[in-house]
Amino acid sequence: MRNENDVSLMWRQLFHGANITSETVAKAEALLEELSPESPLRHRLAGELDEIRKLRKTQLKDNRPS
Numbered sequence: 001m002r003n004e005n006d007v008s009l010m011w012r013q014l015f016h017g018a019n020i021t022s023e024t025v026a027k028a029e030a031l032l033e034e035l036s037p038e039s040p041l042r043h044r045l046a047g048e049l050d051e052i053r054k055l056r057k058t059q060l061k062d063n064r065p066s
Helices: 002-014 020-035 040-062
Strands: none
Touching: 002 020, 002 040, 020 040
């Protein structure tokens, strides 16, 4: 299990200027699993990941050919 500082740093590196793919989301989910269930950071990042998923879904929908 990684500590919160490690996960926070890896999270920032994962999403810094990156094109968000399903692989990026999977890596983020794996990072969340490394935090304890009661961790405030885990809850905050889980909320961020939900927002990222929504944005990604919207972007994929908007990029489909008509």
